[in-house]
Amino acid sequence: MTTNTAVAAEPTIARPTYRAAGFGDVLRSEWTKARTVPSTLWTLVVAAVLGIGLGALISALAAHHYAKSSASTRLLWDPASISASGLAVAQLAIGVLGVLLISSEYSTGAIGSTLAAVPRRGRLLAGKAVVVLVLVFVFIEIIAFVAFFIGQALISGHAPTATLGQPGVLRALIGGGMYGALIGLLGLALGTILRSAAGAISVLVAVLFVLPGIAAALPASVEHTVEKFWPTQAGQQVGAVVRTAHTLAPWAGFGVFCLFVAIVSAAAIVTMARRDA
Numbered sequence: 001m002t003t004n005t006a007v008a009a010e011p012t013i014a015r016p017t018y019r020a021a022g023f024g025d026v027l028r029s030e031w032t033k034a035r036t037v038p039s040t041l042w043t044l045v046v047a048a049v050l051g052i053g054l055g056a057l058i059s060a061l062a063a064h065h066y067a068k069s070s071a072s073t074r075l076l077w078d079p080a081s082i083s084a085s086g087l088a089v090a091q092l093a094i095g096v097l098g099v100l101l102i103s104s105e106y107s108t109g110a111i112g113s114t115l116a117a118v119p120r121r122g123r124l125l126a127g128k129a130v131v132v133l134v135l136v137f138v139f140i141e142i143i144a145f146v147a148f149f150i151g152q153a154l155i156s157g158h159a160p161t162a163t164l165g166q167p168g169v170l171r172a173l174i175g176g177g178m179y180g181a182l183i184g185l186l187g188l189a190l191g192t193i194l195r196s197a198a199g200a201i202s203v204l205v206a207v208l209f210v211l212p213g214i215a216a217a218l219p220a221s222v223e224h225t226v227e228k229f230w231p232t233q234a235g236q237q238v239g240a241v242v243r244t245a246h247t248l249a250p251w252a253g254f255g256v257f258c259l260f261v262a263i264v265s266a267a268a269i270v271t272m273a274r275r276d277a
Contacts, residue, residue: 023123023126023127025118026118026123026124026126026127027127027130027131029117029118029127030101030127030128030130030131031131033101034101034131034132034135037100037101037104039097039100039104040097040100040101043093043094043096043097043100044093044097044139046090046093047090047093047094047097047139047140047143048090048139048143050086050087050089050090050093051084051086051087051089051090051140051143051144051147052086052143052146052147052150053086054085054086054089054090055082055083055084055085055086055087055147055150055151056083056086056147056150056151056154057086058082058083058085058086058151059079059082059083059085059150059151059152059154059155060154060155062082062155062159063154063155063158063159064158066158066159067158067159076242076244077159077160077242078162078240078241078242079151079152079155079159079160079161079162080148080162080166080168080169080172080173080241081172081239081240081241081242082151082155083147083148083150083151083152083155083162084144084147084148084151084172084173084176084239086147087140087143087144087147087176087180087239088236090140090143090180091179091180091183091208092204092205092208092209094136094140094180094183094184094187095183095184095186095187095201095204095208096187096201096204097132097136097184097187098132098136098183098184098185098186098187098188098189098190098191099187099188099190099191099197099200099201099204100191100197101128101131101132101188101191102128102188102191102192103191103194103195103196103197103200104197106195106196107197121269121272121273122269122273125188125192125265125268125269125272128188129185129188129265132181132184132185132187132188133181133182133184133185134181135184136177136180136181136183136184137177137178137180137181138177139180140176140177140180140181141173141174141176141177144173144176144177145173148162148173162241166241167241168241168250169241171238171250172238172239172240172241172250173239175238175239175250175254176238176239178238178254179235179236179238179239179254179257182235182257182258182261183208183232185261185265186204186207186260186261186264186265187200187204188265188268189261189264189265189267189268190203190204190264190268192268192271192272193264193267193268193271207231207232208232211230212226212227212230212232212233215227215230224245224246227246227247228246228247228248229248229256231256231257231259231260231261232257233247233253234247234248234252234253234254234256234257235253235254235256235257235258235260236253237249237250237252237253237254238250238251238253238254
């Protein structure tokens with residue numbers, strides 16, 4: 001006697017499929033982080049206040065002292081750069097923004113989940129870099145043009161003013177945004193290398209202000225060389241209309257700064273790739 005036993009088929013369980021995060025996904029994620037973190041808003045507000053407010057104050061003071069200035073000083077009169085004087089201080093806030101966009105993830109431990117979602121660390125840093133560059137460039141351009149028009153209005157009637165049609169003026173305004181964007185990228189790279197907001201900001205302050213200030217106390221030959229080739233000082237020439245002594249040409253100086261930021265950024269990529277989160 002033969003008995004047929006029916007064997008029930010096992011149910012098929014649908015397994016979820018996953019795909020690696022693409023560069024577009026990384027950009028959307030990093031943009032969401034940047035615009036929702038409170039530090040982004042505050043650093044941009046500080047940069048705007050310094051860039052516009054300080055620029056307006058310096059423009060008004062310089063204009064009122066123009067009549068008493070010497071002939072040599074008048075030859076170097078650069079109203080476009082004077083109205084943008086506040087950006088020289090605002091660059092610190094921009095650099096801090098770049099630092100915080102990466103160091104905050106290390107301090108909160110969120111970097112672990114970020115790397116789990118985007119294990120390719122070069123892609124992650126590239127996404128952060130694009131967000132920093134675009135965000136800072138657009139914001140600094142707005143500040144630069146607002147500061148320019150306010151500054152020229154305050155200078156008008158007291159000293160020669162600048163217009164957008166004059167040689168070098170438009171390049172200086174656009175160059176200021178390009179320089180600011182690279183300052184933000186430099187902050188991001190330093191924050192990646194050091195993983196500490198305090199440490200990265202300290203190094204940033206040294207690069208921007210302390211070391212150039214120390215060089216000013218050295219013999220003239222050394223001072224002039226540092227003034228000419230120090231990366232941040234060379235990069236600032238792209239935002240100047242009137243070239244002063246011991247400085248590189250605008251685009252040559254900006255090229256020096258680009259090379260410096262590229263080297264630091266490459267070090268950040270290598271450092272992040274070789275260590276644990």
